[in-house]
Amino acid sequence: MKKILVPIKMVLDANVRPRVKADGSGVDLSGMKLSINPFCEIAIEEAVRLKEKGLAEEVVAISIGPAKAQDILRQAMAMGADRARLIETDRPIEPLTAAKLIRIVVEEENPDLVILGKQAVDDDCNQTGQMLAALLDWPQATFASAVAVDAGTLHVTREVDGGHQTLALPLPAVVTTDLRLNEPRHCSLPNIMKARKKVLDITPVANCGLDMAARLNVLGVKPPEPRKAGRRVANVSELVRDLRAAGVI
Amino acid sequence: MTILLLADHDGHTLGDATARAVSAARDMGGAIHVLVAGENVGPIAQVAANVSGVDKVLVADDPALAHLLAEPVADLLVGLSADYVAVIAPATSIGKDILPRVAARRDVMQVSDITRVIAADTFERPVYAGNAIETVQSTDVLKVVTIRSSAFDAAPQGSVAAPVESVSLPARAWKARFVSEELTKSERPELTSAQIVVSGGRGLGSAQAFQTVLAPLAECWHAAIGASRAAVDASYAPNDLQVGQTGKIVAPELYVAIGISGAIQHLAGMKDSKVIVAINKDPDAPIFQVADFGLVGDLFTLVPELVRALG
Numbered sequence: 001m002k003k004i005l006v007p008i009k010m011v012l013d014a015n016v017r018p019r020v021k022a023d024g025s026g027v028d029l030s031g032m033k034l035s036i037n038p039f040c041e042i043a044i045e046e047a048v049r050l051k052e053k054g055l056a057e058e059v060v061a062i063s064i065g066p067a068k069a070q071d072i073l074r075q076a077m078a079m080g081a082d083r084a085r086l087i088e089t090d091r092p093i094e095p096l097t098a099a100k101l102i103r104i105v106v107e108e109e110n111p112d113l114v115i116l117g118k119q120a121v122d123d124d125c126n127q128t129g130q131m132l133a134a135l136l137d138w139p140q141a142t143f144a145s146a147v148a149v150d151a152g153t154l155h156v157t158r159e160v161d162g163g164h165q166t167l168a169l170p171l172p173a174v175v176t177t178d179l180r181l182n183e184p185r186h187c188s189l190p191n192i193m194k195a196r197k198k199v200l201d202i203t204p205v206a207n208c209g210l211d212m213a214a215r216l217n218v219l220g221v222k223p224p225e226p227r228k229a230g231r232r233v234a235n236v237s238e239l240v241r242d243l244r245a246a247g248v249i
Numbered sequence: 250m251t252i253l254l255l256a257d258h259d260g261h262t263l264g265d266a267t268a269r270a271v272s273a274a275r276d277m278g279g280a281i282h283v284l285v286a287g288e289n290v291g292p293i294a295q296v297a298a299n300v301s302g303v304d305k306v307l308v309a310d311d312p313a314l315a316h317l318l319a320e321p322v323a324d325l326l327v328g329l330s331a332d333y334v335a336v337i338a339p340a341t342s343i344g345k346d347i348l349p350r351v352a353a354r355r356d357v358m359q360v361s362d363i364t365r366v367i368a369a370d371t372f373e374r375p376v377y378a379g380n381a382i383e384t385v386q387s388t389d390v391l392k393v394v395t396i397r398s399s400a401f402d403a404a405p406q407g408s409v410a411a412p413v414e415s416v417s418l419p420a421r422a423w424k425a426r427f428v429s430e431e432l433t434k435s436e437r438p439e440l441t442s443a444q445i446v447v448s449g450g451r452g453l454g455s456a457q458a459f460q461t462v463l464a465p466l467a468e469c470w471h472a473a474i475g476a477s478r479a480a481v482d483a484s485y486a487p488n489d490l491q492v493g494q495t496g497k498i499v500a501p502e503l504y505v506a507i508g509i510s511g512a513i514q515h516l517a518g519m520k521d522s523k524v525i526v527a528i529n530k531d532p533d534a535p536i537f538q539v540a541d542f543g544l545v546g547d548l549f550t551l552v553p554e555l556v557r558a559l560g
């Protein structure tokens with residue numbers, strides 16, 4: 001395969017506890033640590049491994065987001081992506097719009113494979129990859145836990161509710177990653193230095209000529225109902241007594 | 250004003266998630282048609298026809314639909330969607346795989362994983378692993394929605410069966426091909442519909458401990474077994490038992506977390522359980538913040554003791 005395209009998203013770091021803004025307009029991201037979405041990091045790792053095995057020639061990372069998303073693109077290049085593209089926008093992007101923007105890039109770049117995260121840990125939509133596959137009329141394999149390439153055919157094992165399922169897909173195709181696909185590498189200092197010299201191309205979203213209007217109105221964001229405080233029980237017999245009193249056993 | 254609901258099944262039985270999605274559809278209002286797609290799914294369609302609130306069942310019986318792969322099922326749904334105001338499905342691995350494809354083809358935005366219906370076009374859905382609840386209104390002509398099963402009760406069996414009608418799948422050359430599947434066999438109740446879930450984490454320390462320590466407790470209660478990601482990653486338990494943001498979302502009457510620290514990604518999958526019990530040797534483990542009953546100590550002594558006490 002000649003080229004793999006990997007769309008990656010910048011999100012609130014998975015280790016930071018999200019806090020809802022007092023005015024109910026969203027989650028407070030100001031001053032918070034933003035990182036590459038963990039599923040996207042797995043997508044980059046998988047693409048780089050395919051390249052290292054000689055199964056792909058080039059890995060291109062792309063992100064749609066603010067100027068700061070250059071940081072995660074540099075990280076992707078430090079992990080081994082060859083070059084990167086940022087479609088710059090400060091506005092929130094819905095998955096349908098993200099998929100349409102990625103399609104534009106696919107039409108320019110002609111990759112054989114697009115690997116995305118199965119979901120972004122902020123909005124938890126789990127949509128973009130499937131939407132992109134539909135727009136391109138490409139086959140898809142979502143929630144991948146193993147990917148193999150054999151004579152131009154992709155074999156993907158998927159994590160499904162009952163266990164695992166394996167599909168065979170002709171290229172070009174879309175794959176979305178699950179957690180157990182691989183463990184992403186740490187970037188070494190020399191690779192971080194090298195990544196600084198790699199090409200990062202920035203396009204303002206306006207140049208894409210796409211209708212960006214949101215289809216969903218977010219009417220409000222609130223914290224979840226708090227659970228009422230529980231208590232410690234001293235021993236097993238107290239626990240059994242309390243569970244019986246609560247009527248659950 | 251009719252809603253089309255894609256039924257979730259494994260080729261043999263109708264998943265409980267379908268009856269739960271029927272409840273969500275009822276909250277949206279309007280007539281409800283259930284689509285049962287697959288190969289030799291006549292018996293499943295009959296079961297769906299008996300769910301209270303279902304007005305009609307459409308059956309698409311075709312070898313190409315045997316494994317509910319995204320391309321043919323999305324084609325089928327797109328074709329049918331013109332007659333409906335909404336296309337919905339449970340947010341299972343099948344619904345999550347297929348519905349965004351339908352949404353993109355119809356050029357509408359999907360609303361994922363809703364936990365509450367406020368109006369036919371307005372829903373609540375958790376974001377940030379359940380640390381925030383978003384209220385969203387769809388402005389699209391067609392609503393495409395996936396339903397979080399744990400947030401809705403299953404619609405009961407009705408007294409009269411709804412009519413069952415056949416629909417056909419227009420043939421086309423789909424690209425992805427089914428190769429094989431490996432489904433976990435278990436005598437235990439299904440994780441997402443069990444009344445009681447007993448979950449183990451890294452604290453169990455081995456796959457063997459899942460069998461010798463956790464399983465006897467699950468047996469006492471006829472409970473399902475769950476696991477944290479750390480336990481699944483370490484191969485103590487199979488992947489389909491993972492509870493959490495990226496695993497299964499459960500809300501049983503009783504959830505017992507054993508040797509699980511309580512990371513936000515785990516809490517995202519279980520914190521709406523009615524009663525939560527935590528057994529952990531670390532008194533400061535975050536799981537105790539959501540537990541109704543917390544027991545501090547070594548699981549290897551406490552769990553067998555609990556089994557004896559229930560004995």
Ligand SMILES: Cc1cc2nc3c(=O)[nH]c(=O)nc-3n(C[C@H](O)[C@H](O)[C@H](O)COP(=O)(O)OP(=O)(O)OC[C@H]3O[C@@H](n4cnc5c(N)ncnc54)[C@H](O)[C@@H]3O)c2cc1C
Nearest residue numbers: 007008064090092093116117119120123124125126127128
């Ligand atoms: C500048 C900016 C500001 C935002 N502000 C808000 C806000 O205030 N409130 C709010 O609720 N939401 C905000 N969002 C999020 C946005 O509205 C969408 O909900 C989100 O981008 C899409 O949902 P998802 O990431 O859950 O998609 P999923 O479908 O879960 O994502 C799956 C995969 O698709 C790919 N992907 C998705 N998005 C991108 C992207 N942008 N670039 C590259 N690859 C991508 C990744 O591989 C990802 O793993 C903002 C986004 C941006 C870029």
Ligand SMILES: Cc1cc2nc3c(=O)[nH]c(=O)nc-3n(C[C@H](O)[C@H](O)[C@H](O)COP(=O)(O)OP(=O)(O)OC[C@H]3O[C@@H](n4cnc5c(N)ncnc54)[C@H](O)[C@@H]3O)c2cc1C
Nearest residue numbers: 450451452477478479493494495496508509510515530548
């Ligand atoms: C993007 C992303 C998605 C994720 N999705 C999920 C998900 O869906 N589900 C999920 O679970 N996690 C998920 N995680 C991982 C999560 O962050 C935690 O790493 C994981 O839940 C930890 O599992 P654990 O509690 O079993 O292990 P640990 O955090 O290691 O906790 C083990 C606990 O066992 C206790 N213990 C040890 N020995 C004993 C003993 N003898 N007796 C009693 N107690 C004992 C310890 O005190 C400790 O509290 C995700 C992470 C990321 C980044």
